Amino acid sequence: MASLGDTELASSGARSRIVASSAMPQEPPSEDSANPGTAALAPQSSGKRQLQLLGLIAIAWLIALECLVWARLTPPAVVPADAPLETFSAARAAQVLERLLGNGEPHPAGSPAQGQVRARLLGELRSLGLEPEVQVGVACAADGTCAELHNVLAMVSGLEPTLELGLMAHYDSVPAGPGAGDDGQGVASSIEIARSLVAARPRVGVALVLTDGEELGMLGAQLFVDKHPLAPRLRTVLNLEARGSRGPSLMFETTPNNARLIEAFSSAPRPVSSSLFATVYRTLPNDTDLSVLARHGIQGLNFAFVGGVEHYHTSKDSLATLDLRSVQAQGAAALATLRELTEQKSEAPRGEAVFFDLLAGVLVHVPAALMLPLAFVAALAFGVSLRRALRQSTGYARGLGRGVAALLAAWVLPALVAGLIGWVLEALGALPFPIIATPEPLVLSLVLLCCGGGALALRVMRSSKQPLALWDATWSCWLVIGLLLSVALPAAAYVAVFPALIAALARLSMQADRCTPRDSLLMLASASAAAVLWLPLLSLLPAVLGFSSPALLALAVGMGLSPFIPLLAALLEGRRVYVGLLAGGVGVGLSQLAWPPYSDAVPQRVSLVLEVDPQGQAHWLAEGWSGPLPESLHEAGDFAPRATHPHPWPGHAQHLMYRASAGAPASPHVPSRLDLIGPSSLRLQLLVPEEIWALGVKLPPEAKVTQARWRGERFKPAAGSAGWHFLMVPAQDRSLSVELDFGSAAPSQLEVVEIRRGLPEDGQRLMAARGEAAVASHFGDLTVTRVKVDAQRHDPESAP
Helix, strand or coil, rough: CCCCCEEEEEEEEEEEEEECCCCCCCCCCCHHHHHCCCEEECCHHHHHHHHHHHHHHHHHHHHHHHHHHHHHHHHCCCCCCCCCCCCCCHHHHHHHHHHHHCEEEEEEEECCCHHHHHHHHHHHHHHHCCCCCEEEEEEECCCCCCEEEEEEEEEEECCCCCCEEEEECCCCCCCCCCCCCCCCCCHHHHHHHHHHHHHHCCEEEEEEEEECCCCHHHHHHHHHHHHCCCHCCEEEEEEEEECCCEEEEEEEEEECCCHHHHHHHCCCCCCCHHHHHHHHHCCCCCCCCHHHHHHCCEEEEEEEECCCCHHCCCCCCCCCCCCCHHHHHHHHHHHHHHHHHHHHHCCCCCCEEEEECCCEEEEEEEEHHHHHHHHHHHHHHHHHHHHHHHCCCHHHHHHHHHHHHHHHHHHHHHHHHHHHHHHHHCCCCHHHHCCCCCCCCHHHHHHHHHHHHHHHHHHHHCCCCHHHHHHHHHHHHHHHHHHHHHHHHHCHHHHHHHHHHHHHHHHCCCCCCCCCCCHHHHHHHHHHHHHHHHHHHHHHHHHHCCCHHHHHHHHHHHHHHHHHHHHHHHHHCCCCHHHHHHHHHHHHHHHHHHHHCCCCCEEECEEEEEEEEECCCEEEEEEEECCCCHHHHHHHHHCCCCCCCCCCCCCCCCCEEEEEEEECCCCCCCEEEEEEEECCCCEEEEEECCCCEEEEEECCCCCCCCEECCCEEEEEEEEECCCCEEEEEEECCCCCEEEEEEECCCEEEEEEEEEEEECCHHHHHHHHHHHCCCCCCCCCEEEEEEEEEEEEEHHHHHHH
């Protein structure tokens, strides 16, 4: 690296610069060396040692920063149960959660277990002196899923009669698991926060909104905003969620015009957040209850922890796997934010903010409108520095252009190789799912590939000024990215704009075309500023994205580490280095083949379904979207060798399925009647026994459904390749009556799909054969019976 070995000599009345080069002595002279104003000489041994020392210091400093990031991302210790009531205690919340979950049985919306959880929830709220109410009604999602719901609400009164704030969580689980993390901890934390608010009354009141049916499509939140008189009074809601069982609590989503909310969140004791999270989340198909409220103009913040995603929506989402430190971090952050909001006067939103935390200690937030001007300031400062360098060295422009090309190649090549490795691993069964049991080889592979890409960039430079030219090229690319993001996605622009601005200001005080020891320190400081922003993001990416896209992960790692590459020139020089690093990255990545993708701690997701068709023929279905079935399950069920799509609906069969023949169980059908009440109208009446969890209805594609009604609630069935369909989840009311209107003649027949949770006795052998390294997920194991129902002429005397 051209830094500590620089020397100036004067000879024959003319001054010539001799710049220490990190190029190998046997390399041909660079284009810069042909320039009369410069001469490339091999570095002296002392200068070389100094450059190597600088590289070692940079590596040690980078490792130290990563250790500091991990320490700061580790959630804080749990506050004990005997702490003052005004303080959030995860230990107290865990006691509440244990009582709510009871025996740990899954409690999806509509199930008897959900009714028991609701009864215990009402008891917990009354023990705080609150007077909870239950909102009962029906809501439907756009995919045709409808459910009878029971939202639980309670009001914590404030010193003033105003009620503007809400705290939200959902108390239903998926059918496959008890939902301790998703979202039992959110409900228990809401109760603990309410306890703190009761102990130290806030200025304004706070409403607890504990919804039902979130796992069916945010149905409880929809019922709340549509029908409850409290909804129009709320201006801000905090939503507590989880997509795992451990890790730091992220404030990962905000509604638009979030400046006032971010200012309140900055009072959290250990804020972990970024406006980049919200930008990325808005592009994903995921939704939470807050999404429903946001569509109705209610502002809010979303909190969740995402570590331990292997437990998400499975039987392992239990109190035993829940890290109470994560609960402590999330509850304390929500309580501090809520208290700050209660002290704010009601006012209009104050615009959009760009925000990020510095090592979970301070939340930096600035108006989003500043990002583009800051990017222009950085570009202007950097442009002045580059103009000075170009004027003093005629060969610098060529070196700078080569640096840009080298840098882009250093980013793109590792990404392409990582993508190829991921494709090979997926094809050979070592990466069947984004979450795997032993990801360390793949993580190390990405780091080696990115370091190899950086070494390749140094090799491509082959210039006496390569470290400085590559450093300028690096920050030029960062500036371009920052400018583009400032225009297209201002909330995400900070990741490039702020580091580039610091580097541009540092460049103004550096030598134009050579590097002194002081300049090397400025380069290290600029790289460190980028690392403080990027290392937390890179550390969280595997938990957030898994390994769904190794190429994207490699691209992010390569960009995040690129400011350090010029500082490592003396350590990464030579063909052997970059070839060794790239080859090592490929070898370590492919060594992932030696590790099983699943284990007892990180199990495969394999749900089983017994499906009986209208002709009484039965077959087993086993999910195949998480990879090939366990061999023991294959043998026990004699499943087909390859996964297929048996049918596109209901939801349990939307993924790849292995199929095997089965004996039909002797189970009674749901008593049903289909009346033709007009040339284009049908009424379906069903009496649903307790063992039926949900009922689906399928209509032929030619049936043009215009409207459907259940308990007076209008909804429109969803359309699919197999025809129109909708799903109903009853709860206490087991007598269903659904009216269907058509744009043409009503069909003479429809299909009722009866869905029972669990498998009959014959299915127990398959559940045992699934093994410890595989579990049911989401809807879990189901028994599905399809029955044809014929329409009959309407009899007025028998009509309800």
